[in-house]
Amino acid sequence: MTPARSRRPGAPTRTERGIPEATVARLPVYLRALTALSDSGIATASSEDLATAAGVNSAKLRKDLSYLGSYGTRGVGYDVEYLRYQIAREIGVTQDWAVVIVGIGNLGHALANYSGFGTRGFRIVALLDADPKLVGERIGDMVVRDFAELEAIVAADRVSIGVITTPAGPAQEVCDRLVAAGVTSILNFAPVVLSVPAGVDIRKVDLSIELQILAYHEQRKSGEAALTEVPELPATMNGQIDLPSVGGGVGA
Amino acid sequence: MTPARSRRPGAPTRTERGIPEATVARLPVYLRALTALSDSGIATASSEDLATAAGVNSAKLRKDLSYLGSYGTRGVGYDVEYLRYQIAREIGVTQDWAVVIVGIGNLGHALANYSGFGTRGFRIVALLDADPKLVGERIGDMVVRDFAELEAIVAADRVSIGVITTPAGPAQEVCDRLVAAGVTSILNFAPVVLSVPAGVDIRKVDLSIELQILAYHEQRKSGEAALTEVPELPATMNGQIDLPSVGGGVGA
DNA sequence: CCGATTTTGTTCTCACGTTCACAAACTCCT
DNA sequence: AGGAGTTTGTGAACGTGAGAACAAAATCGG
Numbered sequence: 001m002t003p004a005r006s007r008r009p010g011a012p013t014r015t016e017r018g019i020p021e022a023t024v025a026r027l028p029v030y031l032r033a034l035t036a037l038s039d040s041g042i043a044t045a046s047s048e049d050l051a052t053a054a055g056v057n058s059a060k061l062r063k064d065l066s067y068l069g070s071y072g073t074r075g076v077g078y079d080v081e082y083l084r085y086q087i088a089r090e091i092g093v094t095q096d097w098a099v100v101i102v103g104i105g106n107l108g109h110a111l112a113n114y115s116g117f118g119t120r121g122f123r124i125v126a127l128l129d130a131d132p133k134l135v136g137e138r139i140g141d142m143v144v145r146d147f148a149e150l151e152a153i154v155a156a157d158r159v160s161i162g163v164i165t166t167p168a169g170p171a172q173e174v175c176d177r178l179v180a181a182g183v184t185s186i187l188n189f190a191p192v193v194l195s196v197p198a199g200v201d202i203r204k205v206d207l208s209i210e211l212q213i214l215a216y217h218e219q220r221k222s223g224e225a226a227l228t229e230v231p232e233l234p235a236t237m238n239g240q241i242d243l244p245s246v247g248g249g250v251g252a
Numbered sequence: 253m254t255p256a257r258s259r260r261p262g263a264p265t266r267t268e269r270g271i272p273e274a275t276v277a278r279l280p281v282y283l284r285a286l287t288a289l290s291d292s293g294i295a296t297a298s299s300e301d302l303a304t305a306a307g308v309n310s311a312k313l314r315k316d317l318s319y320l321g322s323y324g325t326r327g328v329g330y331d332v333e334y335l336r337y338q339i340a341r342e343i344g345v346t347q348d349w350a351v352v353i354v355g356i357g358n359l360g361h362a363l364a365n366y367s368g369f370g371t372r373g374f375r376i377v378a379l380l381d382a383d384p385k386l387v388g389e390r391i392g393d394m395v396v397r398d399f400a401e402l403e404a405i406v407a408a409d410r411v412s413i414g415v416i417t418t419p420a421g422p423a424q425e426v427c428d429r430l431v432a433a434g435v436t437s438i439l440n441f442a443p444v445v446l447s448v449p450a451g452v453d454i455r456k457v458d459l460s461i462e463l464q465i466l467a468y469h470e471q472r473k474s475g476e477a478a479l480t481e482v483p484e485l486p487a488t489m490n491g492q493i494d495l496p497s498v499g500g501g502v503g504a
Numbered sequence: 505c506c507g508a509t510t511t512t513g514t515t516c517t518c519a520c521g522t523t524c525a526c527a528a529a530c531t532c533c534t
Numbered sequence: 535a536g537g538a539g540t541t542t543g544t545g546a547a548c549g550t551g552a553g554a555a556c557a558a559a560a561t562c563g564g
Contacts, residue, residue: 020520020521021520022520022521022522023521024465024468024469025461025465027464027468028458028460028461028464028465029445029461031464032443032461033445046540046541046542047541047542047543048541053445054445055445055447057522057523059522059523059524059525060521060522060523062541062542062543062544063521063522063523063543063544065542065543066542066543066544070542070543072541072542072543073529073530073531073541073542074528074529074530074531074540074541074542074543075529075530075531075532075539075540075541075542076530076531076540076541076542077540077541077542078542090468091464091467091468091471092464092467092468092470092471093464093467095471097463097467097470099463105362106361106362106365106366107359107362107366109358109362110357110358110359110361110362111459113358114358114359114459121463121464121467122460122463122467160470160474161463161466161467161470184470184473185466185467185469185470186466187459187462187463187466191284193281193285193305193306193307195307199473201466201469201470203462203465203466205457205459205462206280207363207366207439207457208280208374209277209280209281210439210455210457211349211351211373211374211413211439212279212280212283212343212344212345212373213276213277213280213455214413214437214438214439214453214455215343215344215345215349215373215374215413215437216276216279216342216343216344217276217437217453218344218349218412218413218436218437218453219343219344219347221436221451222412272550272551273550274550274551274552275551298510298511298512299511299512300511309552309553311552311553311554311555312551312552312553314511314512314513314514315513315514315551315552315553317512317513318512318513318514322512322513324511324512324513325511325512325559325560325561326510326511326512326513326558326559326560326561327509327510327511327512327559327560327561327562328510328511328512328560328561329510329511329512330512
């Protein structure tokens with residue numbers, strides 16, 4: 001995900017005590033599963049139990065956990081509370097991370113109201129928007145503040161994570177301001193590819209991309225019989241393409 | 253050595269005309285990049301141009317496109333409109349997919365208002381909620397309807413995609429109802445692992461997991477100097493693990 | 505028509521991720 | 535105590551994905 005980080009040809013892919021990226025992405029899932037088990041009063045769970053709760057295969061889960069260390073007891077399983085704490089510590093949610101949300105439209109609103117903000121570990125310290133009509137509005141127990149205050153807020157509250165919920169247009173500029181202010185992790189909901197300097201992590205959440213991926217598979221399901229398509233248009237058509245009015249060619 | 257120049261019929265790793273999943277996930281990004289170029293009045297683009305716009309490496313982009321066919325002209329590049337249409341057709345967004353959104357809380361509201369709903373290709377046909385207080389509410393040009401109407405709506409509008417924006421609790425039940433009604437693709441925003449029968453596709457969007465992944469990397473950045481942590485607790489403590497007061501209640 | 509130039513499409517190689525399968529380690533029962 | 539039964543942790547095999555490099559195909563200038 002982070003394109004930068006110039007990697008030497010011979011350098012180890014897995015950094016010093018580094019956990020594979022695929023595993024990192026699953027740790028939060030395990031954490032949630034453990035919390036659920038804990039809430040159900042279950043004190044011990046086998047890798048099979050945990051894997052089922054997390055929706056993965058048990059061998060994968062064991063291998064993932066083995067990167068953290070050797071918690072767990074052979075012949076018995078994992079102590080739920082103990083493992084939960086270890087994973088939480090490894091992820092870093094035993095401490096609180098300050099978060100700002102920029103762009104208080106529909107989605108920003110929704111995230112601001114998202115009580116609990118996932119699990120603990122994150123604290124929204126400011127809601128920012130450049131629109132004067134929004135500034136001052138109360139959302140839950142917070143007030144929307146002017147985007148111009150960004151730098152002061154980031155410095156004062158040691159903000160390291162920024163969430164971008166603006167439209168596509170201003171997203172890159174917002175991103176640049178966040179980075180300049182000292183934010184080093186960004187969660188981007190705007191439908192654009194943001195570019196950031198090395199050392200800044202970006203993750204992207206994109207509704208329309210998810211839907212399109214579903215559409216692709218959906219199309220293959222329904223279109224399994226009718227594979228007559230692929231009209232094999234002349235690949236070289238002098239540049240002039242006359243695009244059959246999107247939706248014409250394929251009969252449903 | 254020319255061992256496998258021709259494809260053996262015995263080892264078709266990739267299904268007939270199947271596109272690798274990683275490539276499928278990038279096609280929507282390319283589609284968006286092409287649309288942006290098109291809107292800028294650019295008629296032709298090289299793989300390098302496109303790759304930059306999409307935020308990937310050009311070799312990867314060319315390989316991805318090669319799975320679709322041989323659009324593009326050597327020495328010239330790709331015709332933007334033509335390629336855009338081909339990708340749109342491959343993804344399946346040249347036709348419209350009917351979508352229902354279940355759970356009209358903060359997030360459901362936001363998605364319902366998300367004008368344009370990504371790119372074209374998707375049509376929200378209903379907003380559903382089980383809460384009588386919400387049923388009847390107008391959102392944009394739509395009205396929230398009772399979840400009980402699900403089956404009728406799915407049948408009437410040939411709905412194949414369902415979006416779940418309920419809390420975690422009712423999500424699995426909503427999911428089961430969707431599947432039973434005939435929905436075969438689900439986009440899940442609820443923080444649970446849903447289980448579905450084979451043939452149904454699920455994609456998950458999870459804010460708190462994304463934040464936790466960022467937190468992990470953030471922790472590694474700041475903790476690079478202070479690596480004094482990791483107390484290296486005795487991994488083997490006679491099976492009796494006495495967990496440093498994280499949550500206590502083991503009995504119950 | 506021919507050679508220089510550009511850019512695609514594809515092959516090759518390496519790294520990463522997943523799954524299997526099994527030895528090691530622990531509990532329980534006799 | 536010892537053997538049977540469980541379950542973890544991990545080595546090895548396999549499959550997928552990424553990137554470098556290059557041959558093939560097109561344009562352009564003379």
